[in-house]
Amino acid sequence: MKNRNQTNEKSNQLESHSASNEETKLTTNQGVKINDNQNSLKAGNRGPTLLEDFILREKITHFDHERIPERIVHARGSGAHGFFKLNKSLKKYTKAKFLSEVGKETPVFVRFSTVAGSKGSTDLARDVRGFAIKFYTEEGNYDLVGNNIPVFFIQDAMKFPDLVHAVKPEPDNEIPQAASAHDTFWDFISLMPESMHMIMWLMSDRAIPRSFSRMEGFGVHSFKFINEEGNVHFVKFHFKPRLGVHSVAWDEAQRISGVDPDFHKRDLWESIENGSFPQWDFGVQLIPEEDEDKFDFDLLDPTKIIPEEEVPVDIIGTLTLNKNPDNFFAETEQVAFHPGHLVPGIDFSNDPLLQGRLFSYTDTQLSRLGSPNFHEIPINKSINTVHNNQRDGHMRQQIVKGKVSYEPNSMGGGCPFQAMISEAGFISHQERVSGTKIRERSRSFVDHYSQAKLFYNSQSAPEKMHLQNALVFELSKVTIPQIRERMVGQLNYIDKTLAKNVAKKVGVGIKELDFPNQSLPADSNPISLQSEEKETYTKSSDALSMKNTVKNTIKGRKIGFIMANGVDSRSINDLKMQLENKGATIEMIAPDLASVKTNDGSILTPKHSLTSTASVCFDALFIAGGEDSTKELLASDNGHHVLNFINEAYKHCKAIYFGNGTEPIYMKSNVSSKKHDDPAIITWRDANSENNFVIAIAKHRVWDLEQERNS
Numbered sequence: 207m208k209n210r211n212q213t214n215e216k217s218n219q220l221e222s223h224s225a226s227n228e229e230t231k232l233t234t235n236q237g238v239k240i241n242d243n244q245n246s247l248k249a250g251n252r253g254p255t256l257l258e259d260f261i262l263r264e265k266i267t268h269f270d271h272e273r274i275p276e277r278i279v280h281a282r283g284s285g286a287h288g289f290f291k292l293n294k295s296l297k298k299y300t301k302a303k304f305l306s307e308v309g310k311e312t313p314v315f316v317r318f319s320t321v322a323g324s325k326g327s328t329d330l331a332r333d334v335r336g337f338a339i340k341f342y343t344e345e346g347n348y349d350l351v352g353n354n355i356p357v358f359f360i361q362d363a364m365k366f367p368d369l370v371h372a373v374k375p376e377p378d379n380e381i382p383q384a385a386s387a388h389d390t391f392w393d394f395i396s397l398m399p400e401s402m403h404m405i406m407w408l409m410s411d412r413a414i415p416r417s418f419s420r421m422e423g424f425g426v427h428s429f430k431f432i433n434e435e436g437n438v439h440f441v442k443f444h445f446k447p448r449l450g451v452h453s454v455a456w457d458e459a460q461r462i463s464g465v466d467p468d469f470h471k472r473d474l475w476e477s478i479e480n481g482s483f484p485q486w487d488f489g490v491q492l493i494p495e496e497d498e499d500k501f502d503f504d505l506l507d508p509t510k511i512i513p514e515e516e517v518p519v520d521i522i523g524t525l526t527l528n529k530n531p532d533n534f535f536a537e538t539e540q541v542a543f544h545p546g547h548l549v550p551g552i553d554f555s556n557d558p559l560l561q562g563r564l565f566s567y568t569d570t571q572l573s574r575l576g577s578p579n580f581h582e583i584p585i586n587k588s589i590n591t592v593h594n595n596q597r598d599g600h601m602r603q604q605i606v607k608g609k610v611s612y613e614p615n616s617m618g619g620g621c622p623f624q625a626m627i628s629e630a631g632f633i634s635h636q637e638r639v640s641g642t643k644i645r646e647r648s649r650s651f652v653d654h655y656s657q658a659k660l661f662y663n664s665q666s667a668p669e670k671m672h673l674q675n676a677l678v679f680e681l682s683k684v685t686i687p688q689i690r691e692r693m694v695g696q697l698n699y700i701d702k703t704l705a706k707n708v709a710k711k712v713g714v715g716i717k718e719l720d721f722p723n724q725s726l727p728a729d730s731n732p733i734s735l736q737s738e739e740k741e742t743y744t745k746s747s748d749a750l751s752m753k754n755t756v757k758n759t760i761k762g763r764k765i766g767f768i769m770a771n772g773v774d775s776r777s778i779n780d781l782k783m784q785l786e787n788k789g790a791t792i793e794m795i796a797p798d799l800a801s802v803k804t805n806d807g808s809i810l811t812p813k814h815s816l817t818s819t820a821s822v823c824f825d826a827l828f829i830a831g832g833e834d835s836t837k838e839l840l841a842s843d844n845g846h847h848v849l850n851f852i853n854e855a856y857k858h859c860k861a862i863y864f865g866n867g868t869e870p871i872y873m874k875s876n877v878s879s880k881k882h883d884d885p886a887i888i889t890w891r892d893a894n895s896e897n898n899f900v901i902a903i904a905k906h907r908v909w910d911l912e913q914e915r916n917s
């Protein structure tokens with residue numbers, strides 16, 4: 207396939223120095239062969255080490271400088287190569303070639319990230335996820351640097367350092383790591399009405415995804431498409447995961463952070479290694495330029511979505527991730543994204559947050575990657591050749607011949623020439639701009655609560671409960687009662703019941719807010735703008751609830767088979783085959799890592815022991831059949847681990863299948879004490895049990911039964 211080849215070419219560049227050949231000999235960085243990599247050069251074998259040992263000094267100096275500054279935000283990331291295939295032409299709207307020719311495949315590199323934590327923090331922090339894509343198009347690199355949440359905390363770039371300082375660990379004691387549950391974050395947020403819509407998303411389970419492959423991606427800002435005739439459409443970008451949008455429970459997230467802090471990174475890596483390639487449908491919302499003002503919010507305001515009921519998402523292509531990086535540092539760490547890396551046919555809007563980003567990304571690469579030549583690092587290189595008169599700088603790779611580094615010139619034959627208009631150079635959209643130079647927020651940005659309500663109204667009952675619990679968790683960690691009170695005051699403008707329930711749990715009353723909002727013109731405080739009509743805002747949007755994204759698939763699900771010696775071989779093999787054929791991954795869990803002998807004498811090798819993993823690492827459990835196996839699983843050393851596994855999976859609303867002969871385990875677990883009809887608990891008694899297990903796994907979780915399961 208052309209694009210995969212292109213993708214591979216890209217990573218082949220990186221392989222050129224790999225040491226796979228047996229003949230390869232160890233050398234210094236200058237290419238001198240080394241014949242002792244065990245001992246430093248000393249004056250006598252018990253004497254002091256000599257300064258002249260250039261081999262030792264080179265090795266240690268390189269090591270001393272192995273770390274580069276981590277990203278100030280989005281430090282923790284995971285990346286993968288893949289390709290984007292266009293299924294529907296957008297030629298009518300944009301002249302970008304990679305969006306014009308149906309069937310065209312464009313290589314991509316994607317980096318997912320958390321925002322607040324350090325590089326070594328956990329994947330399961332409650333946080334926004336970065337969703338950044340570099341398209342290596344034939345017209346140059348196009349970067350779509352988005353998130354898994356379609357709105358942002360703030361409306362103007364001026365507030366970004368404040369936001370990040372507030373959420374990062376507090377500067378006196380560097381606590382807490384990768385968490386928003388602390389005083390400074392909520393102090394800031396409770397004073398920022400414009401953050402309320404984002405806060406609804408952040409407190410929802412969207413902020414604790416099951417995997418990267420089950421997250422949506424959004425460009426967030428409105429961008430512009432420009433076609434050959436120069437006509438403009440505003441565009442919002444969407445990625446919809448083929449597996450549906452799914453999350454874990456907060457209790458699970460906290461457990462996973464201990465049991466497997468690399469849970470998302472590992473899931474991405476393993477699904478690609480297993481050939482179960484993550485895929486997203488890529489879609490656009492298109493708004494003709496003349497309709498810019500037809501919405502009851504401003505298209506330039508990054509705290510607003512365009513509800514899909516108002517402008518449907520038109521699916522135009524597929525994003526597939528099919529190759530893991532060969533080297534984390536060289537690729538995932540050194541990749542440098544920038545919302546200003548555009549190709550002809552795509553342009554910015556005047557969104558004031560986006561405008562600020564245009565400055566920030568190159569600036570940050572200079573300190574992070576250390577040189578203006580970061581575009582020469584293989585992962586950042588465009589697939590078409592770069593020609594210009596930029597020269598020199600730290601770590602320059604390109605060797606440009608000749609004397610000429612200026613334009614116009616005659617000595618270099620005039621090269622490189624400017625592209626002719628007909629040769630598809632980048633032409634900025636010719637927008638008429640006039641206005642008074644002023645530091646002010648537009649009045650059209652003033653409504654901060656309607657879409658927060660829209661999001662909250664659109665959630666299913668369990669989603670609302672999770673959101674409420676998240677607010678209670680976070681605000682309970684806030685030590686200053688006035689901050690908790692102010693935040694509850696904000697929630698009261700979104701949903702009175704939500705505010706009341708949170709207030710009760712965090713020990714404060716509900717008061718009217720009376721602080722000025724400094725970001726808005728004095729006469730347009732959003733709190734005073736809470737009209738009757740806005741307070742009773744009852745719109746909802748189906749696209750905003752994860753419940754409506756469930757797909758009928760178990761692809762990518764991880765299912766734990768719990769078993770011990772004497773386990774029924776046939777039931778394991780049959781179910782395993784059935785689940786694997788449908789794209790799920792099976793991992794065997796036994797009391798310890800020793801091989802397990804089945805009832806027909808065959809040998810199974812467990813991947814985990816009962817104590818080296820936990821049910822939170824799996825989407826569903828099969829307690830494999832067999833009376834001997836059951837006996838061993840309930841033996842004194844193992845019993846409470848097995849029951850813990852099952853009870854936890856039960857609490858987290860997962861599908862559990864009890865095989866033939868496991869009744870004693872079933873009876874001892876919490877599952878047996880419940881009387882209700884639970885479609886995700888399958889037992890030896892059920893007809894069609896394997897099929898029902900598959901159906902239950904495909905539904906992700908039975909969140910609707912959460913209260914019942916936990917009562």
Ligand code: HDE
Nearest residue numbers: 277280317336337338352353363366426562563566567570
């Ligand atoms: Fe970023 N952001 N950002 N951001 N952002 C960075 O660039 C910044 C914003 C996003 O995997 C930094 O190379 C400012 C919105 C992603 O490498 C930095 C503002 C959205 C990534 C930066 C924003 C994003 C970054 C840090 C407000 C969603 C990770 C390291 C004006 C649409 C990309 C780096 C990767 C990274 C600045 C707001 C997404 C400092 C100033 C809104 C996915 O340049």
